Amino acid sequence: VQLVESGGGLVQPGGSLRLSCAASGFTFSSYAMRWYRQAPGKERELVAAITSDGGNTNYANSVKGRFTISRDNAKNTVYLQMNSLKPEDTAVYYCRWGMNYWGKGTLVTVSS
Numbered sequence: 001v002q003l004v005e006s007g008g009g010l011v012q013p014g015g016s017l018r019l020s021c022a023a024s025g026f027t028f029s030s031y032a033m034r035w036y037r038q039a040p041g042k043e044r045e046l047v048a049a050i051t052s053d054g055g056n057t058n059y060a061n062s063v064k065g066r067f068t069i070s071r072d073n074a075k076n077t078v079y080l081q082m083n084s085l086k087p088e089d090t091a092v093y094y095c096r097w098g099m100n101y102w103g104k105g106t107l108v109t110v111s112s
Contacts, residue, residue, distance in 0.1 A: 001023075001024070001025035001026055001097065001101045002022075002023070002024045002025050003021055003022070003023050003095050003096075003097060003101060003102065003103035004021065004022045004103055004104075005019060005020065005021045005093060005094065005095055005103045005104065005105055005106040006019070006020050006021075006022070006106055007019040007020050007106060008092075008093060008106030008107045008108045008109075009107075009108070009109070010109045010111065011085055011108070011109070011110055012110070012111070012112050013085060013086060013087060013110055013111075013112055014084060014085065015085050015110070016081070016082060016083045016084075016085065017082050017085065017108060018079060018080070018081050018082070019035070019079065019080040019082065019093055019106060019108075020077055020078075020079055021033070021035070021077060021078045021079075021080075021095030021103055022075075022076060022077050023076045023077065023078070023095075023097060024076060026097065028073060028076040029052060029053075029073035029076075030052055031052050031097060031098070032049060032050060032051050032052055033049070033050055033069075033071060033078040033095060033096070033097060034046060034047075034048070034049045034050075034095065034096045034097075035047045035048045035049075035069060035078070035080045035093060035094070035095055035096075036093070036094045036095075036096055036102075037089075037091035037092065037093045037094070037108075038091055038092050038094070038105075039088075039090060039091040040090075040091075042091075044094070045060065046060060047059070047060050047063055047067065047080070047093070048060070048063065048067055048068075048069035048080060049069065050069045050070065050071055050078065052073075053073075054070060054071050054073075057069050062088075063082075063089075066082065066083050066084045066085075067080060067081065067082050067083070068080070068081040068083075069081075078095055080093065082108070085108075085110045086110060087110050087111060088110075089108060089110050090108060090109050090110050090111070091107075091108060092105040092106065092107050092108075093105060093106050093107075093108055
């Protein structure tokens, strides 16, 4: 199993980024996927989740209305569109499959 995140970077407050997580080694289209984040000095937290067919999504209260999780099962990829970014969104963002599989993360820094 391999999960590879990309798309992080430095962005100003109010800006946008789209993260991608390319998955391999399992039947991607059969499983829910999740995005997590971990800010400096804080515990890792769930940001968003999506069902296997993309029909249902859930979000942390802190990102509702600003972030959108989506997936392309033909490309074995899950996305996180992040708009209206705030400094408190600064974190390493990880995608997760199942209980034990994590990507290495991509750093998002929101700063002026």
